[in-house]
Structure formats: structure tokens, C-alpha cells
Amino acid sequence: MMETNENYVNEDVKKTPALRKKKGGAWKVIVSVVLIIGVLGSTAVSTFNLVTLKSYIAEREKEENPETTEDYVKIAESYEIKPTTAISDAYKSGDTSELTDKEKETLDMAKKALEEMKIKDDMSDYEKEKAVYEWMTSSLQQDRGALTVIPSTQEDCDNPYGVLKYHNAVCVGYATTFRMFMQMMDIECMVEHNTECYHSWDIVKLDDDWYITDIYSDAGLTNYAHFNMTDAIWGQEQNWDHDFFPAANSLKYNVAYQNKKTLDDVYDLPKALREAMDDKLGCVMFAFKKDIKEEDAQIASGIASSIDNILMSGSYKDMPYALGSYNWVKDPETDEYLFNISIPSYNTVGIDGQNLTDKQLEKIEKAVQKAFSGLEPMEGYNNGMSIDGMGDVIVDDNYSENGSGTTIEVGE
Amino acid sequence: MKRKISILLLVFALLVCGCGSKTEKTVSMYDLRTAMEAADSSLPEMLNASDNDKEAEDLFTNISDLDYSKVDSYFVSYSKEGKADEIAVIAVRDPADVDAAKKSLEAHKEDRYQLLNQYEPEEVKRIEDGIVFSSGQYAVLIICDEKDSVRKAFEDAIK
Numbered sequence: 295m296m297e298t299n300e301n302y303v304n305e306d307v308k309k310t311p312a313l314r315k316k317k318g319g320a321w322k323v324i325v326s327v328v329l330i331i332g333v334l335g336s337t338a339v340s341t342f343n344l345v346t347l348k349s350y351i352a353e354r355e356k357e358e359n360p361e362t363t364e365d366y367v368k369i370a371e372s373y374e375i376k377p378t379t380a381i382s383d384a385y386k387s388g389d390t391s392e393l394t395d396k397e398k399e400t401l402d403m404a405k406k407a408l409e410e411m412k413i414k415d416d417m418s419d420y421e422k423e424k425a426v427y428e429w430m431t432s433s434l435q436q437d438r439g440a441l442t443v444i445p446s447t448q449e450d451c452d453n454p455y456g457v458l459k460y461h462n463a464v465c466v467g468y469a470t471t472f473r474m475f476m477q478m479m480d481i482e483c484m485v486e487h488n489t490e491c492y493h494s495w496d497i498v499k500l501d502d503d504w505y506i507t508d509i510y511s512d513a514g515l516t517n518y519a520h521f522n523m524t525d526a527i528w529g530q531e532q533n534w535d536h537d538f539f540p541a542a543n544s545l546k547y548n549v550a551y552q553n554k555k556t557l558d559d560v561y562d563l564p565k566a567l568r569e570a571m572d573d574k575l576g577c578v579m580f581a582f583k584k585d586i587k588e589e590d591a592q593i594a595s596g597i598a599s600s601i602d603n604i605l606m607s608g609s610y611k612d613m614p615y616a617l618g619s620y621n622w623v624k625d626p627e628t629d630e631y632l633f634n635i636s637i638p639s640y641n642t643v644g645i646d647g648q649n650l651t652d653k654q655l656e657k658i659e660k661a662v663q664k665a666f667s668g669l670e671p672m673e674g675y676n677n678g679m680s681i682d683g684m685g686d687v688i689v690d691d692n693y694s695e696n697g698s699g700t701t702i703e704v705g706e
Numbered sequence: 707m708k709r710k711i712s713i714l715l716l717v718f719a720l721l722v723c724g725c726g727s728k729t730e731k732t733v734s735m736y737d738l739r740t741a742m743e744a745a746d747s748s749l750p751e752m753l754n755a756s757d758n759d760k761e762a763e764d765l766f767t768n769i770s771d772l773d774y775s776k777v778d779s780y781f782v783s784y785s786k787e788g789k790a791d792e793i794a795v796i797a798v799r800d801p802a803d804v805d806a807a808k809k810s811l812e813a814h815k816e817d818r819y820q821l822l823n824q825y826e827p828e829e830v831k832r833i834e835d836g837i838v839f840s841s842g843q844y845a846v847l848i849i850c851d852e853k854d855s856v857r858k859a860f861e862d863a864i865k
Contacts, residue, residue, distance in 0.1 A: 370821060438787055438788045439788070440788070440825075441787075441788025441789075441821065441822065441825055441826060442753070442784060442785065442786065442787075442788045443768055443769065443782060443784035443785075443792055443818070444753070444755055444765055444768045444782070444784065445768075446753075465825075488824075490820060492820055492821055492823075492824045493824045493825075615828055616828070
């Protein structure tokens with residue numbers, strides 16, 4: 295019997311499910327492989343992205359919170375703190391063969407400066423540090439070009455070469471030069487900077503204790519206002535990484551502490567402060583016979599604040615523009631509370647000619663006063679003070695304890 | 707067909723609007739600076755920089771982080787002694803960028819505050835009292851005693 299199409303067809307039909315099964319299975323394999331590749335690939339990409347993202351975040355965090363270092367920090371985005379141990383090591387060893395010409399010149403100038411300071415081997419570390427502080431604050435001037443909108447500082451104002459050659463420095467220049475001098479004399483010293491990277495100063499080790507000194511702030515004054523401070527005192531004005539830099543907690547070599555005055559109680563502060571200002575002191579510290587309670591501390595702060603307001607309300611000749619910082623510290627020897635006040639600068643009439651001697655300045659002052667005495671103040675002004683807006687101010691002519699003239703009391 | 711023509715007309719109209727913000731001619735920065743400085747007689751000795759200077763783009767970075775290609779012209783007048791007094795004007799090419807210019811001057815004002823807070827604390831109140839504003843394609847910073855007079859001088863000059 296001949297095979298009919300029907301039979302043939304039936305055979306095909308019989309075969310198709312198997313074929314279909316075979317073909318359907320192949321597709322499943324392909325799809326499975328593609329899916330597996332996709333999952334693996336996606337996982338790999340995600341992992342890569344995660345690692346990259348973490349790395350990116352870490353980099354950004356590092357940029358925003360860089361690890362603190364002493365050197366190679368840029369202050370005010372322009373001035374870099376750099377080490378000078380090559381120079382101090384060469385000074386101590388006598389071997390200058392590794393120094394650059396600039397470093398050799400710096401060393402020559404530094405040696406000359408140490409001679410001018412009259413540093414002797416038998417001086418204590420404190421005496422040596424004080425001699426360097428006094429020389430730097432009286433011989434060098436602040437480069438105010440760092441404060442202009444478009445900085446115009448002199449070259450090398452941020453390192454000892456420029457500081458010693460041109461006698462012109464920004465804070466980094468003062469700090470690195472002071473540190474170099476300390477290291478030349480084997481006195482441990484670091485350059486600190488604030489967390490905002492806008493200012494730098496020194497921390498120096500004397501007799502196993504650390505002290506903070508900011509030469510820049512006392513430049514031209516030599517009033518010890520920022521000499522051998524503690525963390526508590528300097529912390530009123532600055533923030534820095536306390537985990538990285540050593541703690542400064544000793545008052546032993548702080549000038550205000552060495553000269554502290556003892557008062558009966560906090561209400562004696564105004565008179566004592568006035569005397570300190572008449573003597574043009576840069577920092578003062580007061581102990582009290584009476585036990586200091588919280589209430590006394592608040593009264594003292596209120597007194598300081600009130601004096602601050604009076605000073606800032608007008609520019610009084612030979613008086614401070616304002617008080618600096620004031621705070622309570624503990625006497626390490628007696629454990630009693632001391633009131634510390636810094637008086638950073640005074641409103642002295644500036645005279646051009648920083649190289650004039652005191653005698654010459656005094657002579658100038660006398661001649662000018664003689665020629666310009668008896669001037670009549672303009673309407674609305676009285677003895678250099680504006681009356682406008684100060685209707686409550688009365689002048690007391692009876693103040694005469696040390697003959698310094700009139701004092702001002704705020705009327706009711 | 708009508709639909710296609712309408713779409714073409716619409717696209718053309720949008721293109722024309724997109725090109726419509728043409729920058730107006732800015733005033734001379736020299737004239738602006740001298741007029742504004744003259745409005746405050748208590749200004750200390752001032753230095754200045756502008757787009758006319760040799761290193762204008764570099765100097766500009768001292769007052770703003772705005773992309774210099776967006777700047778039509780600028781000037782900054784500042785105290786020689788590092789005091790707070792400062793007057794700065796940035797004219798942008800495209801008025802759409804004036805907000806960015808204003809923000810950059812605000813950031814600069816904050817930088818000045820931070821710097822002088824460290825070294826000249828008696829100056830910081832003057833920076834706090836300073837003003838930053840924009841007018842048309844100008845962004846302006848004024849820090850001085852007579853800031854209202856200086857602002858008026860600016861507004862009169864750009865009329």
C-alpha cells in the first residue's frame with residue numbers, strides 16, 4: 295500500500311514534538327546563559343561601582359577632612375609651612391655641604407641674629423626662647439600684603455630666608471623662623487595651624503611642658519600677650535587638632551602668671567585693669583583672696599565685657615582698642631582660679647619711621663604737641679570723643695590716682 | 707500638511723525665543739569704578755584690578771570662581787593696607803549667569819571675613835555689614851562705610 299500524504303503527515307506530526315522539544319531546549323539554554331552572563335556582569339559592574347564610589351567618597355572626605363600634618367600645609371591658600379631641619383642640622387653639625395645657596399645664606403643670617411640676641415650656652419631654654427621672642431617681635435614687621443584682596447606679600451615672607459633678609463613676614467614666616475631658631479638650639483618646637491588653615495603659630499617644649507607662642511600677633515609690640523600660653527588661653531581664639539599636637543597645660547613660663555596680682559575680690563578688677571592699661575601691659579592675670587564661686591566668675595566676665603564695650607565705643611588715646619580674650623584658668627600650684635585677660639594692642643598715634651629711637655620719638659611728640667596745642671575741637675566733638683550717640687557719657691575730672699587724666703563713666 | 711507646517715512654525719518660534727536674550731552693552735568699568743569710589747570720601751588708599759589688566763583672568767580668581775569665559779568685564783577696588791574696604795563689580799555676558807556671579811561674590815565676602823577675623827578682628831563687622839546684590843547683568847559687592855551712597859552711584863551709572 296502506497297503511503298499517503300496523510301500517513302506522511304502523521305509521521306511528521308509524530309516527529310515534530312521531539313523536534314520542538316529539542317529546539318525549545320536550545321532556546322532555554324541560550325536564555326539561561328544570557329541571564330547568567332547578565333547577572334554576573336551586573337554584579338561585577340555593581341561591585342566595581344561600589345568600590346569606585348567608596349574610593350570617591352573616601353577621597354572627598356580626605357579632601358574635606360585632610361589628615362593633620364605639621365609641614366606642607368597651606369595657610370590662607372598661599373603660604374606653605376615647610377621644614378627647615380636641613381638648616382638647623384647644618385648649624386649643629388657644622389657641615390653645610392648639603393645646603394642650597396639659599397639655605398646657606400639663611401644660616402648665615404640666623405647665626406648673625408643669634409649673636410644679636412646675645413644667646414649664651416649657659417642660658418636656660420626659657421631664657422633662650424624669650425630672647426628669640428623679643429628679637430623677632432621687635433625686629434620684624436608683619437607683611438600686611440597678605441591681608442589685601444589681591445595678596446601683594448613680598449617674596450619669601452613665609453620662610454626664614456625672606457623673613458631674615460627683608461624683615462617682613464606673614465604668620466607662616468614667623469612660625470617657621472621661630473621653629474628654626476629653637477631647633478638650632480635643640481629646643482623641641484612644632485608649627486601648629488588652626489583647623490581653618492588661616493593662621494599658624496608655634497608650640498615649644500620647656501622642661502617637659504609645652505607652651506604656645508604666637509610671634510605674629512605680638513610683632514611690633516613685644517608685650518608677651520601671646521607668649522607661652524596654655525591650650526585654655528589660646529583656645530579662646532583658635533581651634534586646632536588637639537589629637538595631633540601636644541597639649542600645652544603649664545603656666546610656669548607664662549609672663550602674666552609670673553606677674554599675677556592678687557585682688558581682694560572681683561569688684562577690684564576695673565581699677566586693676568586700668569592700672570595694667572596705663573602700664574601698657576599685654577596680658578594680665580589676677581588671683582583673688584576670696585574663694586571664687588560661679589557667681590563671682592560671672593561678675594568678672596560681666597566687668598570685662600563692660601570695659602570692652604567702653605573701649606570699643608570710642609578710640610581713646612593710649613588705651614586698647616578692645617580687650618583680647620579673657621577666661622578663667624587654674625593655678626597649677628594652688629589649684630585656685632585665676633582670671634586671665636589679654637590686651638593685644640593699644641591706640642597709639644602711629645608715627646612713620648619705625649627705625650627711630652625712643653628718645654627721638656619722644657622729642658617728636660614734644661615738638662608736635664608744643665606746636666599744635668590749644669586746638670579748638672569742632673562742634674559736636676569734645677576732647678576727641680564724639681558726643682553724638684553717646685548722650686549717656688559723662689566725663690569725670692576727679693580721677694587722679696596716678697595722674698593719668700580723666701576717666702569715663704557711663705551715666706544712667 | 708497643515709500639521710507639519712504648524713510644527714515647523716512652532717519650532718522656528720522656539721528657536722527665535724532661545725536666541726532672544728541678547729547681552730546689552732555694559733558700561734565702562736573705569737567710569738563705574740571711579741564713580742563708585744567717589745561716592746565714599748572715607749575710603750582709604752585703594753588699589754584696583756580689572757579686565758584691562760595684563761593678567762586679568764588670574765587676578766579675577768582672587769574675587770570669584772566664576773568661569774572667566776562668562777565674564778564680560780569686571781573691576782575690584784580694594785584697600786592697600788588690607789582693611790575691609792572693597793568694591794567689586796562683575797558684568798556677565800549672559801544675564802542667566804548673574805546669579806552664579808552673585809554667589810561667587812558672596813563666597814568671596816565670606817573668605818574675607820574668615821581671613822580678617824584672624825588678623826584684623828576690628829574689621830570684620832564692616833564685612834558683615836557689606837552688601838552683595840545683582841542688577842541686570844551686574845553682580846556687585848560693596849564693603850565700606852558709605853555703602854548706600856556707593857550703591858546709588860552704581861545704579862545711576864548703569865542707567
